[in-house]
Structures are given as C-alpha cells and as structure tokens.
Amino acid sequence: MRIAVCVKQIPDPATPYELSPDTHRVVRPNDQVLDDTDRFGVEVGLQLAEEDDGSVTLYSMSPSGSLQGIRQALAMGADKAVIIDDPNLAGSDALTTARVLAASIEREGFDLVIAGTESTDGYTGVVPQQIAEILDVPSLTFARKVEATDGAIRIEQQTAGGYDVVEAPLPAVLSVTSGVVEPRYPTFKGIMQAKKKPIETLTAEDLGFSADQVGDTGAGQAISSVSVIPAREAGEIVEDDGEGYLRIVALLEQAKVI
Numbered sequence: 001m002r003i004a005v006c007v008k009q010i011p012d013p014a015t016p017y018e019l020s021p022d023t024h025r026v027v028r029p030n031d032q033v034l035d036d037t038d039r040f041g042v043e044v045g046l047q048l049a050e051e052d053d054g055s056v057t058l059y060s061m062s063p064s065g066s067l068q069g070i071r072q073a074l075a076m077g078a079d080k081a082v083i084i085d086d087p088n089l090a091g092s093d094a095l096t097t098a099r100v101l102a103a104s105i106e107r108e109g110f111d112l113v114i115a116g117t118e119s120t121d122g123y124t125g126v127v128p129q130q131i132a133e134i135l136d137v138p139s140l141t142f143a144r145k146v147e148a149t150d151g152a153i154r155i156e157q158q159t160a161g162g163y164d165v166v167e168a169p170l171p172a173v174l175s176v177t178s179g180v181v182e183p184r185y186p187t188f189k190g191i192m193q194a195k196k197k198p199i200e201t202l203t204a205e206d207l208g209f210s211a212d213q214v215g216d217t218g219a220g221q222a223i224s225s226v227s228v229i230p231a232r233e234a235g236e237i238v239e240d241d242g243e244g245y246l247r248i249v250a251l252l253e254q255a256k257v258i
C-alpha cells in the first residue's frame with residue numbers, strides 16, 4: 001500500500017506563540033516541531049505499511065526551516081518526505097493548503113492518505129475532507145480504530161454516542177483521532193537513519209499553482225484584526241463560616257444559572 005501521511009510543522013506549543021503585528025500571522029521560528037496530532041497519523045501509516053510491505057511518504061506544506069518536525073516523523077520510520085516550501089504560500093487558508101497537498105500527493109500516487117482530525121495551531125479541522133474532495137476519493141473521518149481489509153479500509157468512527165463502523169474502498173482519505181494508536185518513540189538508530197532519508201522540496205509553481213492562486217492572494221478570507229484576549233478576572237474565594245452556601249447561591253443566581 002502506498003501511504004501518504006500529512007504532517008504539519010508548527011511552532012513548539014511549549015513556547016508562547018508570537019503574532020506578526022503586520023500580517024497578523026503566527027511567526028514561524030526556524031525550529032518547528034511535528035504537530036503532536038500527526039504522530040498518530042504517522043504511527044497508523046507505519047503499522048498499515050508493515051502489514052503489507054507498503055511505503056510511507058510524508059507530505060508537509062510549511063517553511064522548511066530546520067526540518068526538525070519532518071525528521072521527527074522520518075525517525076519514527078517513514079520512508080521519505082515531500083515538503084512544499086514557498087514564500088508565496090504564506091497566509092494560505094485551509095482550502096489552499098488542501099489543494100497544494102492534494103496536488104503533491106497525486107503527483108506521487110497513493111492508495112491511502114492519512115491526516116489528523118485537526119491540527120494544534122489552526123485547528124480548522126477541514127483539510128482532510130477537502131483533500132478527499134479534491135482527489136475525488138472517499139473520506140473516512142474521526143477514526144478511533146483502523147483496519148485494512150482486502151482493497152478497503154474499515155474504521156470505528158468516533159461519534160458523540162460511541163462509534164459507527166464505516167468502510168470504504170481504496171484509494172481513500174483517513175483522518176485519525178489522537179489515541180487511535182500508541183505512537184512509537186524514535187530509536188537512536190531511527191534518528192540516525194532519518195538524517196539520510198530523502199526529502200524532496202517543491203514550490204507551488206512545481207505543482208502548477210501561480211503565485212496569485214495561493215497565500216494571502218489566493219485565500220478566501222483575510223484577517224481584519226487581531227486582539228489579545230483580556231486576562232480572566234480572578235475568582236472570588238468564599239470563606240465558609242457556616243453560611244457560605246448563601247454567598248454561593250447568590251453568585252449562581254447572579255450568573256443566572258439557577
């Protein structure tokens with residue numbers, strides 16, 4: 001099975017995000033990390049590939065930077081990576097991202113595309129389904145369990161009330177929930193091998209997109225303003241001198257919850 005796994009490089013969530021005062025966009029440092037959501041997609045891809053001697057190719061649309069995030073996923077065991085790095089892509093919305101990723105995946109060929117249900121930074125949660133629509137293949141979303149059957153994929157799709165069993169023939173697109181599998185930790189050998197694994201870098205033009213079809217210009221929306229969320233007011237500590245409940249009831253009435 002030829003498995004394409006979409007992986008996002010994001011600023012390390014442990015460090016506070018910086019927004020550019022000019023573009024209102026997240027400032028992307030040179031060292032970005034693998035979006036934690038995508039570790040699950042990589043692991044599902046590796047397990048399915050191990051079942052039938054398949055291959056796992058990573059696809060990422062982001063500034064290359066130090067490629068730290070990509071090497072993390074290669075160290076887990078993916079075979080190679082395709083990164084679409086082009087300054088014209090800055091400011092791309094989710095739909096443009098999906099179009100660019102779909103074009104790069106179609107160029108290589110695929111049987112299964114895997115992505116996270118939603119990223120950690122933008123979390124629009126629409127890219128996997130958009131890729132499926134653009135590639136004109138079925139999408140199996142919110143998978144909490146994945147099984148490859150003869151020429152098809154069967155999932156337990158997480159729902160509010162539990163799960164549904166959904167199946168579709170390959171080729172298809174799959175989005176996985178965090179927790180679908182236990183992602184492996186890269187071994188020292190894996191980390192060393194990742195340094196030599198092929199990473200192909202493409203531009204938007206290589207994929208047939210002109211500059212005005214991507215980035216800010218190609219986006220269906222523009223950020224008009226960004227404002228800092230006001231700090232939350234400190235709560236009230238109710239000392240219970242035996243009648244503390246009266247103050248609680250008064251606060252609940254004030255908040256119109258009783």
Ligand SMILES: Cc1cc2nc3c(=O)[nH]c(=O)nc-3n(C[C@H](O)[C@H](O)[C@H](O)COP(=O)(O)OP(=O)(O)OC[C@H]3O[C@@H](n4cnc5c(N)ncnc54)[C@H](O)[C@@H]3O)c2cc1C
Pocket residue numbers: 006007008009026035037038041059060061062092093094095097101114115116117118119120121122123124125126127128
């Ligand atoms: C704070 C913030 C807010 C944003 N708000 C919006 C918005 O309201 N509308 C909008 O259209 N765009 C928005 N964007 C831009 C959007 O985040 C990017 O276009 C992004 O690349 C795709 O969207 P997502 O991460 O929200 O995708 P999601 O659909 O949440 O991502 C799901 C999965 O798709 C794959 N994926 C997503 N992006 C990439 C990528 N670049 N490379 C490889 N795989 C990827 C990953 O597997 C990921 O787990 C925002 C970005 C930020 C940082």
